[in-house]
Amino acid sequence: MNTLVIGGTxxxxxxxxxxxxxxxxxxxxxxxxxxxxxDWDVPAxxxxxxxxxxxxxxxxxxxxxxxxxxxxxxxxxxxxxxxxVLLSSSAVxxxxxxxxxxxxxxxxxxxxxxxxPSWFMQNFTGDHPLAAGVRAGEIVTATGAGRVGFVDAxxxxxxxxxxxxxAVPHNTDHVITGPEALSYADAAxxxxxxxxxxxxxxxxxTAEMAERIAEVLPRDFAALLAGLDEDIREGAxxxxxxxxxxxxxxxxxxxxxxxxxxxxx
Numbered sequence: 001m002n003t004l005v006i007g008g009t010x011x012x013x014x015x016x017x018x019x020x021x022x023x024x025x026x027x028x029x030x031x032x033x034x035x036x037x038x039d040w041d042v043p044a045x046x047x048x049x050x051x052x053x054x055x056x057x058x059x060x061x062x063x064x065x066x067x068x069x070x071x072x073x074x075x076x077x078x079x080x081x082x083x084x085v086l087l088s089s090s091a092v093x094x095x096x097x098x099x100x101x102x103x104x105x106x107x108x109x110x111x112x113x114x115x116x117p118s119w120f121m122q123n124f125t126g127d128h129p130l131a132a133g134v135r136a137g138e139i140v141t142a143t144g145a146g147r148v149g150f151v152d153a154x155x156x157x158x159x160x161x162x163x164x165x166x167a168v169p170h171n172t173d174h175v176i177t178g179p180e181a182l183s184y185a186d187a188a189x190x191x192x193x194x195x196x197x198x199x200x201x202x203x204x205x206t207a208e209m210a211e212r213i214a215e216v217l218p219r220d221f222a223a224l225l226a227g228l229d230e231d232i233r234e235g236a237x238x239x240x241x242x243x244x245x246x247x248x249x250x251x252x253x254x255x256x257x258x259x260x261x262x263x264x265x
Contacts, residue, residue, distance in 0.1 A: 139187070177252070185201040188201045
């Protein structure tokens with residue numbers, strides 16, 4: 001088995017690479033022996049990254065509203081690849097164009113899995129804009145009282161590892177969540193409890209959220225992300241699945257346990 005992990009230094013990719021010794025890590029800035037240069041904006045990097053690869057963890061280009069024209073040339077060059085595991089999202093519905101068109105593209109391969117995780121617990125930590133709000137004591141979203149089955153990226157990676165290595169291909173969509181659905185106010189209360197630092201949630205309108213995001217991202221992509229907040233407010237992400245347990249044999253990480261681990265680190 002020869003696996004290429006696109007985004008192998010990112011949130012899910014780095015965790016997946018740690019579970020797959022010998023995997024090739026695709027990154028724009030390779031620094032280690034198992035790294036290979038890969039850049040969605042530079043198709044000339046595709047062939048060397050794919051050389052000898054038969055399995056692929058596919059993270060589409062970030063910030064691109066319609067990624068199919070970018071991803072399709074890669075898959076066309078991936079002549080030896082039989083199995084692709086796509087990182088999609090539970091918040092992205094199937095569609096003929098845009099981000100929702102990628103699952104249909106992946107399903108044309110002999111072996112595949114589409115991962116549809118909920119929103120990452122890691123968004124509350126590190127360099128994510130949401131984490132900046134946590135540090136400032138105020139999380140700002142357009143989600144209202146809508147609930148989300150926040151999921152640990154480590155659990156996503158564990159499901160991805162099984163989807164890439166199991167003898168029998170999964171050939172299915174995996175909706176991946178944590179063990180409970182929480183509002184952002186619930187999450188703020190847990191963070192306050194675990195860290196002792198007061199954090200609150202403030203909900204704003206979708207239009208206001210789009211303007212905030214547009215300060216750091218392209219306006220069309222900012223509008224898309226703000227619209228996902230609105231979907232949460234309307235209940236689109238209020239779900240819990242048993243995928244982590246079913247695929248890996250262990251329970252999904254709770255938000256409280258995640259925050260305890262993060263605060264200790």
